[in-house]
Amino acid sequence: MARPRSFDRDHVLHAAERQFRTAGYNGTSVDDISAATGMGRGSLYATFDGKHGVLHQAMSVYFTRLAQGAPKALAGPDESAMERLHAYLLRAVHGVPLAADVPPAPDRAAAACFAAKMAMEVGASDSEVKRLANDCFSVLMTAVADCVRAAQRNGDLDPDADPDDLAYLLLTIVRGTDVVGAYGHSPARLTSIAESAFALLPRPRHR
Amino acid sequence: MARPRSFDRDHVLHAAERQFRTAGYNGTSVDDISAATGMGRGSLYATFDGKHGVLHQAMSVYFTRLAQGAPKALAGPDESAMERLHAYLLRAVHGVPLAADVPPAPDRAAAACFAAKMAMEVGASDSEVKRLANDCFSVLMTAVADCVRAAQRNGDLDPDADPDDLAYLLLTIVRGTDVVGAYGHSPARLTSIAESAFALLPRPRHR
DNA sequence: CTAGTTCTGTACTGAGTTGTCAAGAACGGT
DNA sequence: ACCGTTCTTGACAACTCAGTACAGAACTAG
Numbered sequence: 452m453a454r455p456r457s458f459d460r461d462h463v464l465h466a467a468e469r470q471f472r473t474a475g476y477n478g479t480s481v482d483d484i485s486a487a488t489g490m491g492r493g494s495l496y497a498t499f500d501g502k503h504g505v506l507h508q509a510m511s512v513y514f515t516r517l518a519q520g521a522p523k524a525l526a527g528p529d530e531s532a533m534e535r536l537h538a539y540l541l542r543a544v545h546g547v548p549l550a551a552d553v554p555p556a557p558d559r560a561a562a563a564c565f566a567a568k569m570a571m572e573v574g575a576s577d578s579e580v581k582r583l584a585n586d587c588f589s590v591l592m593t594a595v596a597d598c599v600r601a602a603q604r605n606g607d608l609d610p611d612a613d614p615d616d617l618a619y620l621l622l623t624i625v626r627g628t629d630v631v632g633a634y635g636h637s638p639a640r641l642t643s644i645a646e647s648a649f650a651l652l653p654r655p656r657h658r
Numbered sequence: 659m660a661r662p663r664s665f666d667r668d669h670v671l672h673a674a675e676r677q678f679r680t681a682g683y684n685g686t687s688v689d690d691i692s693a694a695t696g697m698g699r700g701s702l703y704a705t706f707d708g709k710h711g712v713l714h715q716a717m718s719v720y721f722t723r724l725a726q727g728a729p730k731a732l733a734g735p736d737e738s739a740m741e742r743l744h745a746y747l748l749r750a751v752h753g754v755p756l757a758a759d760v761p762p763a764p765d766r767a768a769a770a771c772f773a774a775k776m777a778m779e780v781g782a783s784d785s786e787v788k789r790l791a792n793d794c795f796s797v798l799m800t801a802v803a804d805c806v807r808a809a810q811r812n813g814d815l816d817p818d819a820d821p822d823d824l825a826y827l828l829l830t831i832v833r834g835t836d837v838v839g840a841y842g843h844s845p846a847r848l849t850s851i852a853e854s855a856f857a858l859l860p861r862p863r864h865r
Numbered sequence: 866c867t868a869g870t871t872c873t874g875t876a877c878t879g880a881g882t883t884g885t886c887a888a889g890a891a892c893g894g895t
Numbered sequence: 896a897c898c899g900t901t902c903t904t905g906a907c908a909a910c911t912c913a914g915t916a917c918a919g920a921a922c923t924a925g
Contacts, residue, residue, distance in 0.1 A: 473782065474783075475682075475684060475779050475780070477682055477683075477684035477685045478684045478779075478780070478783075558782050560777070560778060560781050560782040561782060563778065567837050567840070567841075568778060570767070570837070570840045570841055571767060571770065571775060571778055571779075571836075571837060571840045572682050572685075572778075572779055573682070573685070574767050574840050574841070574842075575680065575765050575767040575768060575840075576681075576685075581840075581841065581842050584840075584841050585841045585842055585843075588838070588841050613854075616850060616851070616854045617854065619838075619847070619850065619851050619854070620831070620851055620854045620855055620858070622834075622838070623831055623834035623835055623837075623838050623851050623855075624827070624830055624831055624834055625834070626833075626834040626837040626838060627829075627830035627831055627832070627833040627834025627835075627837070628830055628834075629778075629837070630774050630777070630778060630830075630833040630834070630836070630837065631795070631826075631829070631830050631833060633774070633777045633778045633781050633782075633788075633791075634774075634777055634781070634788065634791050634792045634795050635781075635788050635792055640826070643823060643826070644823070644826050644827050644830050647820075647823045647824065647826070647827045648827055648830075651827075651858045651859070651860060652858070653858060
């Protein structure tokens with residue numbers, strides 16, 4: 452009946468995410484988004500209701516990606532829960548990739564968690580961004596806390612430790628890695644931080 | 659001989675810092691800076707060379723503030739080194755205050771480390787910002803690492819732990835707290851994170 | 866009091882920005 | 896083949912912004 456869309460919504464929001472990540476929200480104009488996505492101004496406004504809308508929906512897609520990826524990366528048999536936590540910490544060194552098949556990022560500041568970066572920049576004046584970022588965090592929290600519980604069941608972590616507290620701390624470290632990475636520290640240094648964190652996880656009391 | 663300045667340089671840069679913190683670099687216009695500082699456009703350009711200059715010099719002042727405050731907060735007798743580390747972690751919950759006598763911040767996103775926030779937003783495209791932020795980090799690193807060494811001397815921390823690694827990790831956690839705070843988590847939650855981190859610090863091997 | 870120097874306020878320019886609109890293009894049903 | 900519907904494109908007007916220029920104010924040495 453009508454003319455079909457000539458773009459793929461997810462693909463467009465993906466490109467917008469990359470743009471927002473590299474230049475920040477206030478650092479990208481609608482024309483930048485237009486260039487990055489290939490969509491014209493008019494279509495952008497009609498489809499996403501301008502910059503605000505593009506950001507919100509891009510964050511929503513990002514959330515979906517996390518909600519699928521994080522549990523997949525962290526769920527599994529109790530025996531290998533510690534390995535998964537270890538791998539998760541080490542992967543944080545390279546930042547959050549745009550997609551599974553895309554190399555994480557050229558410069559480290561653009562590799563930070565999209566939700567975190569937007570929350571830091573405009574979260575104070577845009578409560579929707581804050582809410583979306585919080586949703587992303589919650590999804591990660593659940594996945595990490597579950598993995599911590601698995602490690603506890605397997606006797607790799609102190610069963611007396613509060614798994615939620617531990618998960619909060621681990622995610623705080625992961626987000627902190629984004630910041631320290633933005634300072635320009637080498638991947639080797641970030642790896643060393645991640646390893647230190649892993650080494651300090653509370654092991655079960657000896658015997 | 660000539661007309662004297664009618665403003666105090668440090669006071670102006672302080673006001674600019676507050677503005678940049680709350681609205682971000684790209685979110686504040688020169689007029690915003692003018693309004694926040696009380697200086698006219700002309701004077702701003704003549705004195706600081708525009709927005710770039712204001713940011714760089716504001717960060718420089720911030721660096722000076724850290725370079726004085728952090729060692730003061732973390733240096734002291736070995737016996738109380740652990741207490742100082744503990745207090746430092748807990749203070750991070752409320753963010754970095756604008757000044758010693760000013761309450762840290764209204765909303766938590768503006769309470770994050772000024773240097774870190776700027777590095778995250780524009781560090782990728784402004785290497786001077788990256789450098790200044792790194793300087794801030796280095797100053798903190800030295801102070802924290804020294805305090806860790808003091809705690810080790812006093813037998814409160816495992817002497818086999820690398821003090822630099824530990825300091826990097828602690829600062830990563832502190833910066834991560836800024837991010838988690840920006841998500842909107844309660845101070846109680848942030849305090850819990852800080853306490854968890856402190857509890858996991860490596861104690862000397864029993865006996 | 867005057868001359869010289871530095872600072873301040875404001876108006877201006879050119880570039881860049883946002884959001885809107887209308888004209889045309891691509892489709893499917895009839 | 897036509898028509899209604901939906902999408903796209905490009906242009907447009909109003910506005911904001913960064914940076915500059917200039918005229919005048921504040922001050923002091925002599």
